[in-house]
Amino acid sequence: MTNTIADVETADAILLTGTNTTxxxxxxxxxxxxxxxxxxxxxIVVDPRKIKLTEFSDQWLRPALGSDVAWIxxxxxxxxxxxxxxxxxxxxxxxxxEEVKAVVEKYNPEKVEEITGIPAQSIIDAARxxxxxxxxxxxxCMGITQHTSGTDNVKSLANLAMLCGNLGIYxxxxxxxxxxxxxxxxxxxxxxxxxxxxxxxxxxDDVRKSLETKWGVTGMSAKPGLTATQMVPKxxxxxxxxxxxxxxxxxxxxxDLNHAEKSLKNLEFLVVQDIFMTETxxxxxxxxxxxxxxxxxxxxxxxxxxxxxxxxxxxxxGQAKYDWEIICDIATRMxxxxxxxxxxxxxxxxxSVTPSYAGITYDRIEEVGIHWPCPNPSHPGTPVLHTQQFxxxxxxxxxxEYQPPAENTDNxxxxxxxxxxxxxxxHTGTMTRKTEGLNERSPESFVEVSKQxxxxxxxxxxxxxxxxxxxxxxxxxxxxxxxAVDGTVFIPFHFAEAAANKLTNAxxxxxxxxxxxxVCAIKISKAA
Amino acid sequence: xxxxxxxxxxxxxxxxxxxxxxLEVAHRNNIDIPSLCHLKGTTPTGSCQIxxxxxxxxxxxxxxxxxxxxxxxxxxxxxxxxxxxxxxxLKTFLASGNHNCAVSDSYGKDWTELQLKVQKDDESKELCxxxxxxxxxxxxxxxxxxxxxxxxxxxxxxxxTVNPFIVRDFSRCILCGRCVKACREIQVNNAIxxxxxxxxxxxxxxxxxxxxxxxCVFCGECIQVCPVGALVEKDIRYHVRQxxxxxxxxxxxxxxxxxQMFLHVKDNRIVKVSGVEGVEPNHGSLCVKGRFGFNFxxxxxxxxxxxxxxxxxxxxxxxxxxxxxxxxxxxxxxxKNGPDAIGVLxxxxxxxxxxxxxxxxxxxxxxxxxxDHCARL
Ligand code: SF4
Ligand code: SF4
Ligand code: SF4
Numbered sequence: 089m090t091n092t093i094a095d096v097e098t099a100d101a102i103l104l105t106g107t108n109t110t111x112x113x114x115x116x117x118x119x120x121x122x123x124x125x126x127x128x129x130x131x132i133v134v135d136p137r138k139i140k141l142t143e144f145s146d147q148w149l150r151p152a153l154g155s156d157v158a159w160i161x162x163x164x165x166x167x168x169x170x171x172x173x174x175x176x177x178x179x180x181x182x183x184x185x186e187e188v189k190a191v192v193e194k195y196n197p198e199k200v201e202e203i204t205g206i207p208a209q210s211i212i213d214a215a216r217x218x219x220x221x222x223x224x225x226x227x228x229c230m231g232i233t234q235h236t237s238g239t240d241n242v243k244s245l246a247n248l249a250m251l252c253g254n255l256g257i258y259x260x261x262x263x264x265x266x267x268x269x270x271x272x273x274x275x276x277x278x279x280x281x282x283x284x285x286x287x288x289x290x291x292x293d294d295v296r297k298s299l300e301t302k303w304g305v306t307g308m309s310a311k312p313g314l315t316a317t318q319m320v321p322k323x324x325x326x327x328x329x330x331x332x333x334x335x336x337x338x339x340x341x342x343x344d345l346n347h348a349e350k351s352l353k354n355l356e357f358l359v360v361q362d363i364f365m366t367e368t369x370x371x372x373x374x375x376x377x378x379x380x381x382x383x384x385x386x387x388x389x390x391x392x393x394x395x396x397x398x399x400x401x402x403x404x405x406g407q408a409k410y411d412w413e414i415i416c417d418i419a420t421r422m423x424x425x426x427x428x429x430x431x432x433x434x435x436x437x438x439x440s441v442t443p444s445y446a447g448i449t450y451d452r453i454e455e456v457g458i459h460w461p462c463p464n465p466s467h468p469g470t471p472v473l474h475t476q477q478f479x480x481x482x483x484x485x486x487x488x489e490y491q492p493p494a495e496n497t498d499n500x501x502x503x504x505x506x507x508x509x510x511x512x513x514x515h516t517g518t519m520t521r522k523t524e525g526l527n528e529r530s531p532e533s534f535v536e537v538s539k540q541x542x543x544x545x546x547x548x549x550x551x552x553x554x555x556x557x558x559x560x561x562x563x564x565x566x567x568x569x570x571x572a573v574d575g576t577v578f579i580p581f582h583f584a585e586a587a588a589n590k591l592t593n594a595x596x597x598x599x600x601x602x603x604x605x606x607v608c609a610i611k612i613s614k615a616a
Numbered sequence: 617x618x619x620x621x622x623x624x625x626x627x628x629x630x631x632x633x634x635x636x637x638x639l640e641v642a643h644r645n646n647i648d649i650p651s652l653c654h655l656k657g658t659t660p661t662g663s664c665q666i667x668x669x670x671x672x673x674x675x676x677x678x679x680x681x682x683x684x685x686x687x688x689x690x691x692x693x694x695x696x697x698x699x700x701x702x703x704x705x706l707k708t709f710l711a712s713g714n715h716n717c718a719v720s721d722s723y724g725k726d727w728t729e730l731q732l733k734v735q736k737d738d739e740s741k742e743l744c745x746x747x748x749x750x751x752x753x754x755x756x757x758x759x760x761x762x763x764x765x766x767x768x769x770x771x772x773x774x775x776x777t778v779n780p781f782i783v784r785d786f787s788r789c790i791l792c793g794r795c796v797k798a799c800r801e802i803q804v805n806n807a808i809x810x811x812x813x814x815x816x817x818x819x820x821x822x823x824x825x826x827x828x829x830x831x832c833v834f835c836g837e838c839i840q841v842c843p844v845g846a847l848v849e850k851d852i853r854y855h856v857r858q859x860x861x862x863x864x865x866x867x868x869x870x871x872x873x874x875x876q877m878f879l880h881v882k883d884n885r886i887v888k889v890s891g892v893e894g895v896e897p898n899h900g901s902l903c904v905k906g907r908f909g910f911n912f913x914x915x916x917x918x919x920x921x922x923x924x925x926x927x928x929x930x931x932x933x934x935x936x937x938x939x940x941x942x943x944x945x946x947x948x949x950x951x952k953n954g955p956d957a958i959g960v961l962x963x964x965x966x967x968x969x970x971x972x973x974x975x976x977x978x979x980x981x982x983x984x985x986x987x988d989h990c991a992r993l
Pocket of ligand 1: 795806807808827833834835839
C-alpha cells in the first residue's frame with residue numbers, strides 16, 4: 089500500500105475494486121466501513137459480485153469480468169473532459185500525461201458501457217465522485233491482478249490516482265491488499281526471480297558485486313530467474329530438475345492443477361518443507377518438518393509495509409525446526425557454511441544489505457512496527473509513500489488499451505467462472521480446515537450462481553452440480569445467491585477435494601506472470 | 617497568562633483539549649475513573665453509571681464518560697458521595713443476574729441455593745466461568761460491595777450455545793452495551809442490538825435469533841469487550857482459568873493486515889487469542905480466523921520428523937540423513953544440469969528472516985535466480 093491501513097479511514101472517497109474486503113481482510117474492512125458510517129466518505133465499489141461492502145457503498149458498478157482497463161479509462165475520459173483533473177500535480181510530478189489523454193479520448197462512457205456493461209451515467213457519476221474528493225483512496229486486491237491484463241489494470245489505477253493528484257497525500261493512494269500474511273515481506277526479502285532484497289535488480293552489477301563481497305562468494309547469476317508460474321512448465325518439459333518448496337502448496341493454489349501435478353511428478357527431485365503433509369508434499373522425495381508462526385521468533389511485513397514482530401509462544405512438535413535453520417544446515421552441507429544464533433542476528437544482516445530496512449532493529453519494533461522505507465536507525469519510517477517524489481523521480485503515465493480476457497465463453501462453455509476466498513478459510517485451507525468451528529461455518533466448496541443461471545441450467549440450490557472447463561471438472565454444491573451476476577459463477581479455491589483450480593486457466597499476464605484466476609469459461613450441469 | 621482549558625481533578629490542575637470528556641482527561645493523566653460501559657472510539661452513553669464523579673457546585677453527580685471537561689470546574693473522583701453511588705450501582709448489577717462470585721457474605725442458605733441454581737443453569741461445577749477475570753467482580757471487590765442479599769430473579773432467557781465459537785449467557789449480562797457498540801461502531805457488522813431501546817432486557821441478534829443465523833461473522837470483538845461472563849469463548853469455558861495462562865504478543869499469520877494479537881498459552885498449548893488494544897494496526901480488533909483459527913498449531917497432523925520417500929512410500933529419517941540427502945542431490949543436479957535446473961519456492965507464510973535466508977541460499981549457494989513465492993496465486 090502507498091498509504092496506511094488507518095489512513096483509509098480518513099479518505100473522502102474510496103474506490104474499491106477486485107477486493108472482497110470483508111471476507112479476505114476483515115479488520116481492514118472495518119476502517120472502510122467506519123469511513124462511510126462515521127465520516128460520511130463516499131464508497132464506490134466496482135465488482136462483478138454483490139459483495140458485502142456494496143451495502144455501504146454510494147455506488148456499485150458491476151463490470152463484465154476482465155473489463156477493468158475499459159472502465160478505468162472511461163473514468164479518466166470523463167475526468168479530463170470535465171476538467172476535474174489535478175493540473176498542478178500532473179505538471180509538477182508526472183510525465184507522459186498527453187499519451188494517456190490521447191488513448192482515453194476514445195473511451196467515452198457509451199463505448200465503455202458496451203465493453204463493460206456498466207451504464208454510461210454510472211461511469212460519469214463515479215468519475216465525478218472520485219475526482220472531486222479532497223482525498224481519494226483506491227483499494228484493490230487479486231480481482232485486479234489475477235488477469236492476463238493484471239499489470240495493465242494496476243497501471244491504469246495508478247494513472248487514475250495520478251490524474252487526480254491522489255498520490256503522496258494522506259487519505260489517498262493506491263493500495264493493493266496483500267492476501268497472505270507475509271507476501272510483502274517475501275517480496276521485500278528478494279523472494280522474487282529478478283531482484284535481491286529491497287527490489288535491487290539482479291542485473292545491476294554493482295549490487296551483485298557488493299552482495300558477493302558481503303556474502304563471500306563469486307559467480308552469482310546476473311540472469312533473472314524463473315517465476316513460480318514459469319517453473320511449472322519448465323518442470324513439465326524436463327528443463328527444471330529439482331524444486332525446493334518452502335511452506336507453499338502449489339498443488340491447490342496453482343492454475344490448471346492437472347497440468348501442475350504432471351509437471352511436479354516429472355521432477356527428478358522435489359523437497360517440500362512444511363508444517364503439514366500437503367497435497368504438494370505427498371509428491372515430494374523428501375519432506376522436512378518446520379515450525380509454525382507460534383513457534384517462531386522473527387518478523388512479518390504487513391500490507392502497509394509495517395515490519396512487525398512475531399514471537400515464540402509454544403514449543404514446536406517433535407523435531408520440527410525453523411525454516412532458516414534447515415536451509416542453513418543444507419547450505420553448510422553443500423559447502424557454504426551458514427549459521428546464525430537467532431533470527432535477531434539475521435535481521436541485523438538484512439538491515440546491512442537492504443536499504444529500505446537499514447534502520448530496522450528488533451529493539452525499535454518491540455512495541456509498534458515501523459513502515460519501510462526506514463533508511464537509518466533514527467528514521468521514523470514512512471507511512472505514506474511518494475509525498476515528495478516517485479522512486480524514478482516523476483510519476484509515469486502509461487497509455488493502456490483494453491484487451492479482452494484470454495478465454496471467452498462460447499456455446500460449449502457458456503458461463504464465466506471467477507475464484508476467490510470465504511471469510512472462514514484461508515488460502516488452500518491447510519490451516520483453517522483444522523479448526524472445527526471454521527469447518528462448521530464453512531464445511532465444503534460451493535458454486536455460487538444467480539437464480540436465472542440456475543434455472544437455465546436446471547440446477548437446484550443445495551444439490552450437487554458438475555462444473556467443467558477445458559482443463560478439468562469438479563463436483564460442488566450449488567448455492568443460489570443474489571451475490572452472483574447472471575452469466576458468472578464463483579467458486580472458492582480453499583478446498584482440495586473440489587479444487588477450483590482444476591478449472592482455471594494458466595494463461596499468464598505477460599509482465600507479472602500472474603495467472604488469470606479471475607476469468608475462465610465453464611459449463612455447469614446437474615451432477616450425474 | 618491564560619486560564620483557558622484548565623480543569624481540577626482531585627485537587628490537581630490539568631490542561632484539556634476542547635471536546636475532551638472528563639474521563640479522557642483523567643485517563644490521560646493516569647487517574648483511574650472506573651467504568652463498565654465506556655468503550656474507546658465509540659459514542660459514550662453514561663448508561664452504567666459507574667464512572668460518576670462529583671463536580672463542585674453541581675447538585676447531581678455526572679458521568680465522566682459523557683460530560684465534557686469545562687474550564688475551571690473542580691472534579692472529585694472518589695468522594696464519599698461518589699463511592700456511595702458506585703456501591704449502590706454495583707449492588708444493583710450484582711442482583712441483576714447470576715453473579716455468584718461476590719455472595720460470600722450472603723446468608724448461608726441463599727448461597728447454597730444460588731449455587732445449585734447456577735449449576736443447573738449452566739451445567740457447571742464451578743463458579744462463574746470468568747471468576748477472577750471480570751470487571752464487575754473487580755469493582756465489587758474494590759468497593760467492598762457486600763454481596764447479594766436479594767433473591768435473584770428468575771432468568772427468562774436461555775443460554776445460547778449453538779454456534780461453534782461464542783457462548784452467550786444472558787443470565788450474566790449487565791446490559792452495559794459494550795458488545796453492541798463493538799459490533800456496530802467498531803467492527804460495523806451490525807449483528808446485535810438491544811431488544812428495545814427504551815427498557816432493554818436482552819441483547820439480540822437479528823429478530824432475536826441465534827448468532828449463527830444472523831449477520832454475525834464471529835469476529836469475537838464482543839467477547840473481548842464484555843466486562844463480565846456473559847460472552848465467553850466456547851472451547852475454553854470452564855476449561856481454562858485466566859491466571860493459568862501466559863500471554864505472548866505476536867502478529868496474526870493469516871492475511872496481510874498483520875493484526876497484533878496475544879496468544880494465551882497454557883501447558884505449551886494456545887488456548888485463546890485476543891487482540892492487542894491500543895496499538896496499530898488493529899487496535900484490538902481481530903477476525904474469525906485470527907481469533908479462532910489457531911487449532912492447526914496443535915493438530916495431530918503436524919509433521920514432526922523428516923521423511924524420505926522410498927519405493928513410493930515415506931519413511932521417517934533423522935535430520936542428518938534427510939538434509940544430507942537434499943544437499944547431495946542438489947549438488948549433483950547443479951553440477952550435472954547447471955544451477956538453473958534448480959528452483960526454489962519460498963513462502964509468503966514464513967518470516968522475513970527465513971525468506972532472506974532462502975534468497976541468500978538460492979543466489980549464493982545454488983547460484984541461480986530461480987526463486988519465487990506464491991504471491992501471484
Ligand atoms: S462476533 Fe462480531 S459480528 Fe458477531 S456479534 Fe460479536 S461483534 Fe458482532
Ligand atoms: S453481553 Fe456483555 S458486553 Fe454485552 S451488554 Fe451484556 S454485559 Fe455488556
Ligand atoms: S485477524 Fe483477520 S484481519 Fe487480522 S491479520 Fe488475522 S486474518 Fe487478517
